[in-house]
Amino acid sequence: MKRIAFVLLITVLALSLTACRVNWFDRHYDVPWWTIAVPIVVFAAIVCFAAGKYIASKKYVCPKCNKSFYPKWWQAFSFHMNGYRVFKCPHCGRKGFCSLSKESDD
Numbered sequence: 001m002k003r004i005a006f007v008l009l010i011t012v013l014a015l016s017l018t019a020c021r022v023n024w025f026d027r028h029y030d031v032p033w034w035t036i037a038v039p040i041v042v043f044a045a046i047v048c049f050a051a052g053k054y055i056a057s058k059k060y061v062c063p064k065c066n067k068s069f070y071p072k073w074w075q076a077f078s079f080h081m082n083g084y085r086v087f088k089c090p091h092c093g094r095k096g097f098c099s100l101s102k103e104s105d106d
């Protein structure tokens with residue numbers, strides 16, 4: 001919930017910019033809001049994608065069926081605590097906390 005509030009705050013702050021005045025020595029430039037907002041959105045998307053790929057590269061174990069699986073990168077943004085994350089098991093369909101797998105990668 002904190003993360004969603006933070007993302008909303010950053011988005012509102014970025015979109016509330018109507019213009020920005022840049023002073024370069026004796027010259028003044030008006031910069032439109034999108035020159036600030038677009039790089040923020042692009043950077044946030046790249047960071048989310050990279051973090052999702054990193055989390056998806058780890059193997060998790062379902063506590064119900066004890067089968068291990070790799071989550072998809074877009075599933076990585078789920079509630080998590082220590083080494084546990086909420087995933088839906090692709091084998092049995094259980095949704096809940098799954099622990100990091102202790103076994104080495106194949």
Ligand SMILES: [Zn+2]
Nearest residue numbers: 062065089092
């Ligand atoms: Zn399962």
